Amino acid sequence: MEAIAAAGAGRMGRGIAVVFAYAGHPVTLVDLKTRTPDDAARVRGEAMEEIEQTLSMLAAIGMMDEAAVAPILARVAFAAAPEAADALAGADVIFEGVPETKEAKAEAFAGLSAMTRADAIIASTTSTMLADELQGMVTPPGRFLNAHWLNPAFLVPLVEVSPGAGTDPAVTERLVGLLEGIGKVPVVCKASPGFIVPRLQALAMNEAARLVEEGVASAEDIDKATKYGFGFRFAVLGVLEFIDWGGGDILFHADRYMSEALGTDRYAAPKVIEDNMAAGHIGLKTRRGFLNYAGMDVSAYQRERLGAFAAMLKHLGAARQPVL
Known part of the structure; x- marks a missing residue:
């Protein structure tokens, strides 16, 4: 089981954490934003509570038994910014989900490039920016591509995988295989505005x-x-x-x-x-x-x-x- 990290502790990161934990993967939700200890604790509590509520909702609508909530939740870890480097060092695939500005993306990718293994896949969940625009922010750039999830990520099967011009084809193949392995339906499209x-x-x-x-x-x-x-x-x-x-x-x-x-x-x-x-x-x-x-x-x-x-x-x- 690949170790998954969701970089960005917002709604998309939390949804992706649910998806992979549900499929048996260890997942770390990483908050990249520097915060005071009290604020970091608040975000941690809110994120883990939302993930637990989502799992309980899935049980309530017949996706699983309520007894499965606790063991699935146990697969999700949370890392505040000071813990990010240790958390990301062992990740095989990292999904970035920070705010949709180039400044936020550039800062996030600089940190992710430094804190992750060179062979770890970095995928952006952006719905607006093309892989070709972002690829140069990642080192090495060949391991980067976009993976556009449709909300709610834990229910909608489709994921639009969009490699950039410099993406290693083996990286695209690995990510498609990973997504298919958790029951998603990935489609591959060029770096084009609006995806599909x-x-x-x-x-x-x-x-x-x-x-x-x-x-x-x-x-x-x-x-x-x-x-x-x-x-x-x-x-x-x-x-x-x-x-x-x-x-x-x-x-x-x-x-x-x-x-x-x-x-x-x-x-x-x-x-x-x-x-x-x-x-x-x-x-x-x-x-x-x-x-x-x-x-x-x-x-x-x-x-x-x-x-x-x-x-x-x-x-x-x-x-x-x-x-x-």
């Missing part, structure tokens, strides 16, 4: 706000449409898989209509949609779209996905028996 999920969700959230602004529907009905339509489908099908399912040609023509009807280029199709149309790669109908369906039993695949939709209906309490 924030970039997708920003568009959806802004469009939902515009619907309210334009008086198209109430906030309550827009949220209902999101949960029972938009979110319902994308909980089973990936966005690109969904394009293939319905057909890229449908999206192509819908983009044109929406652009003309609303008088905006927000819905203009990207070139890849036009290229797929020209190549005849429009999805399941042609066995090729964004994904390749050649050699697949498409009928079996569709039944499996429809079964997943049915399971979602039951989960939402929206499944109905037929009227006979």
